[in-house]
Amino acid sequence: MVSKEVILTQCGLENLEKELEHLKSIKRREVAARIKTAISFGDISENSEYEDAKNEQAFIEGRIITLEKMLRNVRLIDDEETSSEIVSIASTVILRDLEYDEDCEYTIVGSAEANPAESKISNESPVGKAIIGKKINDIVEVSVPAGMLKYQIMKIS
Numbered sequence: 344m345v346s347k348e349v350i351l352t353q354c355g356l357e358n359l360e361k362e363l364e365h366l367k368s369i370k371r372r373e374v375a376a377r378i379k380t381a382i383s384f385g386d387i388s389e390n391s392e393y394e395d396a397k398n399e400q401a402f403i404e405g406r407i408i409t410l411e412k413m414l415r416n417v418r419l420i421d422d423e424e425t426s427s428e429i430v431s432i433a434s435t436v437i438l439r440d441l442e443y444d445e446d447c448e449y450t451i452v453g454s455a456e457a458n459p460a461e462s463k464i465s466n467e468s469p470v471g472k473a474i475i476g477k478k479i480n481d482i483v484e485v486s487v488p489a490g491m492l493k494y495q496i497m498k499i500s
Contacts, residue, residue, distance in 0.1 A: 349413045350453030350466065352420050352433050359455070363410040366403055374400045413455055420453075427499050430474045432466050437498040438474070441482070446497060451475065470494070 351359070374396055381393035425433045435450045449464045451474070457465035464471050470492075473483040477496055485492040 347416065348418050349416045349455050350418050350420060350432055351456060352452060355452060355456035356414075356417060356419060359410055359414060363407065363414065366407050366410070370403050371400075374403060428478060430477050430496065430499055432475075435500045436474060436496060438470075438494040439497050441493040441495055 377396040378393065378400065381387065381390055381396050384390055384392065387393045420431075420433045425431055430436055430451065432451050432453060435448060437446055437448050439446050447462075449462050449470065451466050451471050452463045454465040454467050457463055457468070466472070466475055469485050469487055473485045474481075474494070474496060477483055479496050479499055482493060482495050485494065
């Protein structure tokens with residue numbers, strides 16, 4: 344089975360590497376200490392501390408495996424690949440909502456870095472798909488569950 348390519352900016356790559364290092368060097372030790380303490384309480388069959396620690400351990404190990412797999416399949420987007428002429432991954436775009444005449448700013452990132460709270464949207468999201476490859480002043484229509492949204496691309500950086 345071929346693994347999916349993970350598209351990341353340099354910042355996104357550094358964040359995933361930091362998370363992986365933190366999980367391996369700190370969280371693993373913390374959870375191992377919790378398990379050891381819980382075992383010292385005696386009978387583990389009715390020990391909620393032990394159960395909680397084992398569940399956290401399983402989550403941490405799963406996340407480590409996921410991160411390692413992602414990092415093996417990274418395609419790094421560098422600043423030279425971005426343009427102020429055409430929307431691409433790593434572009435920051437100002438869109439004008441033509442229905443409400445409001446501007447919003449998004450940075451287009453790979454799905455592993457997407458974080459709507461930070462205005463980072465995936466290239467695979469409906470808006471991301473609609474604006475990739477477009478130019479300033481282009482008007483795009485985005486189909487969403489609530490209907491159709493119309494945006495004009497005001498700025499690309």
